[in-house]
Amino acid sequence: LGIALAHDNVTRRLGVTGVLIIDVEEGSAAAEAGLRGTRQDRQGRLILGDIIVAVDDQPVQSVDELLDLMGEYSVGDTVRVTFVRDGERQTVEATLQ
Numbered sequence: 001l002g003i004a005l006a007h008d009n010v011t012r013r014l015g016v017t018g019v020l021i022i023d024v025e026e027g028s029a030a031a032e033a034g035l036r037g038t039r040q041d042r043q044g045r046l047i048l049g050d051i052i053v054a055v056d057d058q059p060v061q062s063v064d065e066l067l068d069l070m071g072e073y074s075v076g077d078t079v080r081v082t083f084v085r086d087g088e089r090q091t092v093e094a095t096l097q
Contacts, residue, residue: 030081054081
């Protein structure tokens, strides 16, 4: 997908269920799907990135679960990524590169 993920310890400390996106590579499948990484606002406050909670309706709660699940797909496959942004659940499609 072209993303950097937060370690599971970080998400647990934040009380997050799912996998927190830290960074999205420019031009990646994740970027093209509109997924967002963690960033800072103009006042320097941290804004959490999207939190992946499912891929093709299969829940993910850890980085290992997400990586295992993504290992089942190949380049060119399209997956539905369900994530939470600003407290709202959303789903996008991403074609793996």
